[in-house]
Amino acid sequence: MRDDELELLRAVNPVRADEGPWRDRPLHGNAERTLNQLLCNDRRRRARRSLVLRAEGAVLAVAAALAVALSCGAPAAQADPAPSCQRTSSADAGGC
Incomplete structure (x- = not known):
């Protein structure tokens, strides 16, 4: 920003630059630290x-x-268990 633009802004500003808490002055240490932390x-x-x-x-x-x-290493679940052997008579006792 050029000096003439700054002077125009100051002229429009209703607050004077040399009074009040917003006056132009260097920052004190705490304010400068806070500003640096924010940045x-x-x-x-x-x-x-x-x-x-x-x-x-x-x-x-x-x-x-x-x-x-885990999904590739696990065996696939079976929907039906294998049919079990049912004995219908005592003569079939030998095998399934």
Whole structure:
């Protein structure tokens, strides 16, 4: 922003630049630290979000691999059990 644009904005502003809590002055230490934290938190927040998304992706990949491994390795369930031998008479006692 150029100086003439800044002067135009100040001229339109109903609050004077040299009075009140909004006057133009350097920030004190606490305000400067707070401003720096606000500006840096955005980067930290993005890095944290990226880390969480990567961890979630890894967990989902492991869960999918386990699901595939368990479903392929397990024997298929049978709908009907094999028919059992029923004896109709005592003469059939030899075999099934």
